[in-house]
Amino acid sequence: MYYPAALPKQITVSGLQIEYFDEGQGQVVLYLHSSEGPNPDLEVVKALTKTNRVVMPALPGFGISEAASFIRTVDDMSYVGLDLIEALDLTDVTVLGSSLGGWLAVEVATKASPRIARLVLDNPLGLRFATDPMVREFPDIYQDLPSQWSAFFSASEPMDGRDWPSVERDIALRAARNREMFVKVGWSPYLHNPKLAGRIHRATVPALVLWGDQDKLASHDYAQSYAAALPDASLEVIAGAGHFAFLDKPEAVASAVLAFSGNKQNA
Amino acid sequence: MDVYFFSEQSHYPSWGKFDGMLRGDIPNEHGDPMVSSRLLNSYLDMYQLADQCGMNVMVNEHHIASTCMNNSITLTLSVLARITKNARLLGLGSIITNRPDPIRVAEEYSIVDSLSGGRLDMGLVKGAGWELYASNANPVGGMDRFWEAHDLIIAAMTRREPFSWEGEHFDYRCVNLWPRPVQQDHPPIWFTGNSPGSAKLSAKKGYVNAAFLTGPAAKQTFDGYRETYQETFGKQPHTDRLAYLAMIACSRDKDQTERNVNAAFAYLASVARMRPAHVTPPGYAHYQAITQMMQTPPRGPGGMGGGATNADDLAKAGLLFWGEPERVYDQIAAFNELVGGFGHLLNMGQNAHQPYEDVRDSIELFGEFVLPELAKIDGTPTAAVKENVTA
Known part of the structure; x- marks a missing residue:
């Protein structure tokens, strides 16, 4: 599992000081990170920066980005995402979101910014399809310690090998803060927004749902239902990847982003 | 020093029927309802006897646990209000961090104070980590909810006109507490606080701070x-x-001492049967405290008791005061001296499989021989502590 990292820039949006990364040239990829937070050294970020401008904020309450009492849900975060897109004057944006970030990408897209061109959803959370109240859509990772979450997130590193006593204080603080915010927005309703199902028809931009076939958190059925719930989406399975496909198969995720945005450009 | 008798009211016969965790995970199919009925009534008998022997009484509250069947402080205190005569009735405490309806807490505590003619001591607590899985309250921001619920309960008990409340966490159109508590402005408030940091919270309000089974570390907490x-x-x-x-x-004798000590060890062993995440759920502690934990390599023997293997260790660790009354008194007096003096001893007097007969003997001996001696312990802080504070 990867360590979180500091991001070089800061901007105030929605009244919140947000740290972010903004490098590379070309078509914009707005990358919304997973629950483990942003890191510019992630392979997927490095790969995309070669051909695209990659903008990656630390979401409110993650990294050192400010939190506020009005940010209680992923839906609340989506307004910060929209404000960021406008503040940086981003257009023709490909929004790439991983896990929690994929959920946020859909929440943003339902608010229908004309600046968003397409979505790539890397193992997104945020919807619940089960109708039986005694059936849980995802295993309850909050009944395990965060050090045990790697088993649900990564196929390549199911054992969390991070050595927290040895890292700089700043990195450990970021990790702990990221987990706190992940619990705040994910606790209840558990990793989904019941209202999203009633709004998802508004996310009309073309979307690509990626699903790692080793995902221990969300099933293949879930990913298929997710793609079906979106107005214009297809599903691509990434072999050998877990829930964090961006971590297990970064080249596959980067290639999918490039192919999807290229295809749509040429279309 | 006064004394409050307390039992966690466990369903201990279920513990041997299941290999896993005794909180959260143990299926209630192991909890024979007729056994529950017998035990709960037996615990009430103990409380009643403690009152007759000059002690106050304390109840706690947990959920999803075989280690504490009492899932409502105020239900049990209502019964105790009727079957005890003189005892102060301490509920420690109502988990207001997790209750969606703090006014209900104020109403029920008010009933207990009313029924008992003003004998309630009102404990308000943050709650153990696993309680979040039972209530499903968000672990993050729990203390904000705690303080808003606290302010609301105090307002409900002290305002003499109906009022509305539109806070960040709670929203009421009409608060109007009937009956209001007998003790004015409100019953005494108790917090639990097992560290100097949490003791500060109760100190700022002038509330009673109770440390639970922390041993000599209580000195730092009390300081x-x-x-x-x-x-x-x-x-x-x-x-x-x-x-x-x-x-x-x-x-009364060596055999009984041995049984009692074994029950204390059985209790300590039961404490360890809990998922690690249920002790500290993600988001439960502030991220700065979590960072400190992440970056601190694991220490020696974990768990409550710190690896105590015999009765003497337990007494030195401030976990169990045991034996004939004189010895029990000496152990309590020594511990009181060690931590700088406290005014209330919470007597966890029934543990694990400890049967009624042994608890009865313990209550009677304690009431006859130990209680009168503890009452003589000076109720002011020791000189050493005064020096420490002003230094």
């Missing part, structure tokens, strides 16, 4: 309380602001 109390109120607190909870077992 922290005294320091903050001094800063806030410009004087030293009376020892009645401080309480300590320990297991206590008086016995």
Whole structure:
């Protein structure tokens, strides 16, 4: 599992000081990170920066980005995402979101910014399809310690090998803060927004749902239902990847982003 | 020093029927309802006897646990209000961090104070980590909810006109508490606080701070309380602001002592049967505290008791005061001296499989021989503590 990292820039949006990364040239990829937070050294970020401008904020309450009492849900975060897109004057944006970030990408897209061109959803959370109240859509990772979450997130590193006593204080603080915010927005309703199902028809931009076939958190059925719930989406399975496909198969995720945005450009 | 008798009211016969965790995970199919009925009534008998023997009484509250069947402080206190005569009735405490309806807490506590003619001590607590899985309250921001619920409960008990409340976490159109509590402005408030940091919270309000089974570390907790109390109120607190909870077992002979000590060890073993995440759920502690934990390599023997292997270790660790009454008194007096003096001893007097007969003997011996001696312990802080605070 990867360590979180500091991001070089800061901007105030929605009244919140947000740290972010903004490098590379070309078509914009707005990358919304997973629950483990942003890191510019992630392979997927490095790969995309070669051909695209990659903008990656630390979401409110993650990294050192400010939190506020009005940010209680992923839906609340989506307004910060929209404000960021406008503040940086981003257009023709490909929004790439991983896990929690994929959920946020859909929440943003339902608010229908004309600046968003397409979505790539890397193992997104945020919807619940089960109708039986005694059936849980995802295993309850909050009944395990965060050090045990790697088993649900990564196929390549199911054992969390991070050595927290040895890292700089700043990195450990970021990790702990990221987990706190992940619990705040994910606790209840558990990793989904019941209202999203009633709004998802508004996310009309073309979307690509990626699903790692080793995902221990969300099933293949879930990913298929997710793609079906979106107005214009297809599903691509990434072999050998877990829930964090961006971590297990970064080249596959980067290639999918490039192919999807290229295809749509040429279309 | 006064004393509050307490039992966690466990369903201990279920513990041997299941290999896993005794909180959260143990299926209630192992909890024979007729056994529950017999045990709960037996615990009430103990409380009644403790009252007759001159003690106050304390109940706690947990959920999803075989280690504490009492899932409502105020239900049990209502019964105790009727079957006890003189005892103060301490609920420690109502988990207001997790309750969606704090006014219900105020209403029920008010009934207990009313039924008992003003004998309620009102504990308000943050709650153990696993309680979040039972209530499903968000672990993040729990203390904000705690304080808003606290303010609301105080307002409900003290305002003499109906009022509305539109806070960040709670929203009421009409608050109007009937009946209002007998004790004015409100019953005494108790918090639990097992560290100097948490003791500061109760000290700032002048509430009673109770440390549970922390052993000699209670000295730092109580010192922290005294320091903050001094800063806030410009004087030293009376020892009645401080309480300590320990297991206590008086016995008539060696065999009974051995049984009591074994029950204490069985309790300590049951404490360990909990998922690590249920001890500290993600988001439960502030991220700065979590960072400190992440970056601190694991220490020696974990768990409560720190690896105690015999009865003497347990007494030194401030976990169990045991034996004939004289010995029990000596152990309590020594511990009281060690931690700088406290005014309330919370007597966890029934543990694990400890049967009614042994608990009965312990209560009677304690009431006859130990209680009168503890009552003589000076209720003011010791000189050493005063020096420490002003230094």
